[in-house]
Amino acid sequence: MPKRSSVILCVLFVISASSVFATAISCSVSDYPGGPPLTVIGDMSITKNIYWMNYSGSGLSTHLKFIIRFTTHGSPVQRIVQRFENVGPSFSSPFSIPFVSGNPVHGPAVLAVKDDFGKCTTPLVISNGAIESTDIPKNISDCTLAGPPPCIPAITQSQITISGFSSITKVKLYLWINHSKVSDLTVDLISPSATFVRVFNRHGGSGANLGLNSSRETILDDDAITPISAGTAPFEGSFTPDGPLSTFSGENPNGVWTLRVTDNLNANIGTIATWALEIADN
Numbered sequence: 001m002p003k004r005s006s007v008i009l010c011v012l013f014v015i016s017a018s019s020v021f022a023t024a025i026s027c028s029v030s031d032y033p034g035g036p037p038l039t040v041i042g043d044m045s046i047t048k049n050i051y052w053m054n055y056s057g058s059g060l061s062t063h064l065k066f067i068i069r070f071t072t073h074g075s076p077v078q079r080i081v082q083r084f085e086n087v088g089p090s091f092s093s094p095f096s097i098p099f100v101s102g103n104p105v106h107g108p109a110v111l112a113v114k115d116d117f118g119k120c121t122t123p124l125v126i127s128n129g130a131i132e133s134t135d136i137p138k139n140i141s142d143c144t145l146a147g148p149p150p151c152i153p154a155i156t157q158s159q160i161t162i163s164g165f166s167s168i169t170k171v172k173l174y175l176w177i178n179h180s181k182v183s184d185l186t187v188d189l190i191s192p193s194a195t196f197v198r199v200f201n202r203h204g205g206s207g208a209n210l211g212l213n214s215s216r217e218t219i220l221d222d223d224a225i226t227p228i229s230a231g232t233a234p235f236e237g238s239f240t241p242d243g244p245l246s247t248f249s250g251e252n253p254n255g256v257w258t259l260r261v262t263d264n265l266n267a268n269i270g271t272i273a274t275w276a277l278e279i280a281d282n
C-alpha cells in the first residue's frame with residue numbers, strides 16, 4: 001500500500017506540475033521612455049504611441065507571437081504586431097500601434113502573447129498620442145423656443161484634464177458628434193488659459209454628424225488640406241478648422257480644456273459621443 005500511494009502522489013505531482021508550467025506565462029505593457037530610439041512615420045507625437053511589451057515564459061520558445069486585438073470601423077480587428085523565434089524565457093520588445101486606413105486608432109485593446117507553453121492577455125488603451133474625454137457621452141440639448149425665432153442657444157460642455165506637458169507647439173482635435181442636423185452647431189475649444197477658438201461654425205447644410213465612430217472621426221488639424229467649410233457631413237477625415245488651433249501655441253497646456261458645443265436652431269438634437277486632443281510640446 002505505501003508503495004501504491006507514492007505512485008499516485010508522484011502522478012498527481014506530474015499532472016499538477018505540467019498544468020502549472022502550461023500556464024506559466026505572463027505578459028504586460030509598459031511605457032516606452034528609456035528604450036532605444038525608434039523611427040516611426042505618421043504621427044506628430046508618435047513617441048507617445050510606442051510601448052514596451054513584456055513577456056515571461058518558462059523556457060526557450062521556438063515561436064513567440066505578440067498580437068493586438070481592438071475594434072475599429074465597428075468591427076473587431078486582430079493584428080500580429082511582432083513574431084520571434086527561439087527566445088525566452090523572458091523577453092521585451094518595443095511596439096507601436098498600427099494605423100488603420102489612415103485613421104487614428106484609439107480606445108480599449110488587448111495585447112495577447114502566445115509561446116510554445118501557453119498564452120496570456122493584458123488590456124491596454126491605445127492613445128495614439130491623443131488624450132480622450134472621459135465625461136462623455138453628453139446629450140446636446142436643443143435650442144429653446146421661447147417665442148418666435150430666433151431660439152435661445154443651448155450650450156453643452158465636455159472637459160479633458162491634461163498634465164505633464166511643456167509649452168504647446170501644436171494641437172489637433174478629434175471629434176465624433178452625432179447630431180441629426182450638424183449645421184445647428186458651433187463648436188469651440190477653450191484652453192486652460194481661457195483662450196477661445198471657434199473650430200466649427202455651422203457647416204454641413206441638412207447633413208448629420210461630425211465623424212462616423214471612434215475610429216473614423218472628424219480631425220481638425222491646421223496642416224490639413226481641406227477647410228472644414230468645404231467639407232460635407234459627416235466630415236470624416238482631416239480638415240483645417242474655422243479658427244486656427246495655432247492660436248494655442250506657446251501656452252501651457254496643463255489644466256482643464258473645454259469643448260463647448262452650442263445648438264443654435266430648434267428641432268434637431270444630438271450627442272457628443274467622444275472627443276480627444278493631441279498636443280505636441282517643446
Ligand SMILES: [Ca+2]
Nearest residue numbers: 184265267268
Ligand atoms: Ca437643434
